Amino acid sequence: MTERIKMASKGLDFFYGDFKALKDVSLAFGENRVTALIGPSGCGKSTYLRCLNRMNDLIAGTRVDGLVTLDDADIYDSDLDVVDLRRRVGMVFQKPNPFPKTIFENVAYGLRVNGMTDKARIAERVEASLRHAALFDEVKDRLHESALGLSGGQQQRLCIARALAVEPQVLLMDEPASALDPIATQKIEELIHVLKENLTIIIVTHNMQQAARVSDVTAFFYMGQLIEADVTQTMFTRPREKRTEDYITGRFG
């Protein structure tokens, strides 16, 4: 059975000024798959992730060459609505970054930005998103209290709920559990398993066990290049490239 490709990059180069941070990266993401991006610090994982929803556009002096597609359409097309792209390709960052607003308003925010005004519909979507992010039961009695009063793990699940509220098709996660304790990390990993039923997920992680646990496919980056990508189990047992093997067995990184 051939799987459907949800997103892909072809020959992607990325520059910060004169510095070429990504070199000719071609990678495809199967729909409803979790892909882990791994590699040593500074190899370009976060830069690559940010190319997938044009977050790098916000950094002055940067340039992209090559192609990135979502459902076969070029996301760098000059006619493309970037706000709509970021609705379809959501993002969760390393450090939980809730807005200094109530729990409810954090999740409602994106809905309002996208033009939803009906109060009942907003409340319905907020609850559904919090449930989807496995947070609702913990916060249902304090929806109108500040999000900053939540634990780090709860804040991260709130950020996931905020991303889910606008019904993305792809979720980019940049080391979403690296600031969390083991129990909060486990909750995020369990959540990833559930979310992939409806989403295509691309996750940057430094944690090899986490990559092995959560992902279907793993891609290894080194100095701005994609060295190899394969089914996670194969990558962790029989990688083709020596550099991949050295990295996953902890010989460098």
Ligand SMILES: Nc1ncnc2c1ncn2[C@@H]1O[C@H](COP(=O)(O)OP(=O)(O)OP(=O)(O)O)[C@@H](O)[C@H]1O
């Ligand atoms: N805003 C920026 N301006 C200039 N260079 C940058 C910028 N952001 C990243 N870089 C450089 O681009 C390269 C790739 O960085 P990137 O953050 O994508 O790597 P990474 O693999 O995600 O690293 P880490 O695992 O440490 O987060 C590095 O050499 C980094 O110094």
